Amino acid sequence: MNWRDHGACRFEDPELFFPLGENGLSLRQIDRARAVCHRCPVLRECRAWALRNSEYDGVWGGMTAGERRAVARRRAADR
Numbered sequence: 239m240n241w242r243d244h245g246a247c248r249f250e251d252p253e254l255f256f257p258l259g260e261n262g263l264s265l266r267q268i269d270r271a272r273a274v275c276h277r278c279p280v281l282r283e284c285r286a287w288a289l290r291n292s293e294y295d296g297v298w299g300g301m302t303a304g305e306r307r308a309v310a311r312r313r314a315a316d317r
């Protein structure tokens with residue numbers, strides 16, 4: 239996971255990437271976390287890692303846990 243050494247989030251408060259939910263007041267926090275991800279040079283690697291490892295919490299690669307679960311469900315349905 240040496241791509242992590244290049245993540246834009248290494249300069250941010252880690253709590254930003256772990257909102258309490260995915261609605262209401264958490265949406266603002268998610269938007270802020272996503273903004274960091276979208277300027278991150280390793281977004282693709284991070285997202286792929288989180289999807290591959292079924293990371294169940296937090297914003298990784300600009301995606302919430304719920305979004306990653308939706309991708310996993312679509313992939314499973316396509317098999």
Ligand code: SF4
Pocket residue numbers: 242244245246247248255274275276278279280281282284285297298299300
């Ligand atoms: S994509 Fe987001 S969570 Fe992943 S390393 Fe980059 S800033 Fe961090």
